[in-house]
Amino acid sequence: MKTEPLDYLLSALAISLLALFSLAVTAMLSGGITALLLGDYGVLADALLFLLFYGVFSALACRGLVKRGLIRAGTFPMSDPVFRWWKLFTVIYEFGRGALLPFTTVFAKPLVAKMFGAGIGHDIALGGRLVDPQFVSIGDEAIVGQDSVITAHTITSGRIILDPVVIGARATVGVNVVIMSGVQVGEGAVLTAGAVVPPKTVIPAGELWGGVPARKIKALDSDA
Structure with missing residues (x-):
């Protein structure tokens, strides 16, 4: 850099x-x-x-x-x-x-993130770290697991990309998950522990994703 x-x-x-x-x-x-x-x-x-x-x-x-x-x-x-x-x-x-x-107790983490510009919904659980809070939005009742990292920037080939990250309402981000710039996680979607979500990935609502890089495992409302 x-x-x-x-x-x-x-x-x-x-x-x-x-x-x-x-x-x-x-x-x-x-x-x-x-x-x-x-x-x-x-x-x-x-x-x-x-x-x-x-x-x-x-x-x-x-x-x-x-x-x-x-x-x-x-x-x-x-x-x-x-x-x-x-x-x-x-x-x-x-x-x-x-x-x-x-x-910064576990209950105060959302407030601190909001102070620095993050879009924070109601009744969220924030166990992870926001690298670029000014470009991160987390919906109501979402869960961000312990030691997860959400970053809205990517530095590559002499450029910086600043792309907002959106976590939908009631979504669950597991422990140690990495979410990169431009990612959108739909409402009620779930990311399994340790998943790495590449830039620009769009995870539809109500789906279970996991792995490195993260891929769809199944739809949560079916056995697919």
């Missing part, structure tokens, strides 16, 4: 500004109150507040990049500004997601 000095500079600047802003807000809100109330544990409380604010501000920065149209779906050469902004988004997202890990 092509990386230039400007990419390092932008990433360092973004991380530094987010950290400084988070530190300032933490200091302003705590004002020694945490030390007064918690004694020696006040430092720990301040550290947690800093991580929380850093994660929240990172999410706002990521959503701002998308809202301004700096990152959008399509195929772009590595010289295109979209590629640079995508790299910056990814750095901010990874650091921000990491900062929120102390607060």
Whole structure:
């Protein structure tokens, strides 16, 4: 992946500004109150507040990049500004997601993904990882299994392809499944554990798929 000095500079600047802003807000809100109330544990409380604010501000920065149209779906050469902004988004997202890990219980994972721009339905179970949340949509009551990976980008032959991934309502993505860019999983479809779904694959509603690469096993409403 092509990386230039400007990419390092932008990433360092973004991380530094987010950290400084988070530190300032933490200091302003705590004002020694945490030390007064918690004694020696006040430092720990301040550290947690800093991580929380850093994660929240990172999410706002990521959503701002998308809202301004700096990152959008399509195929772009590595010289295109979209590629640079995508790299910056990814750095901010990874650091921000990491900062929120102390607060990210299994129940909070969908909320964190939504904060960073993912389309999240109601009552979903999210055990896996979203690499490009801004291009991922997960429907109501869907299940994304533990250690699965959903990525909406592909880098090949000097180009980056950003193609949204859609997981339909009540679909089930098994543990350790890999879903690549441009994949559509229909409502009620099931992917077995360890399946790898290549880019642009369309899985119809109500079908069972599995394997590497993933292929149809049968229709779930019949013995076919």
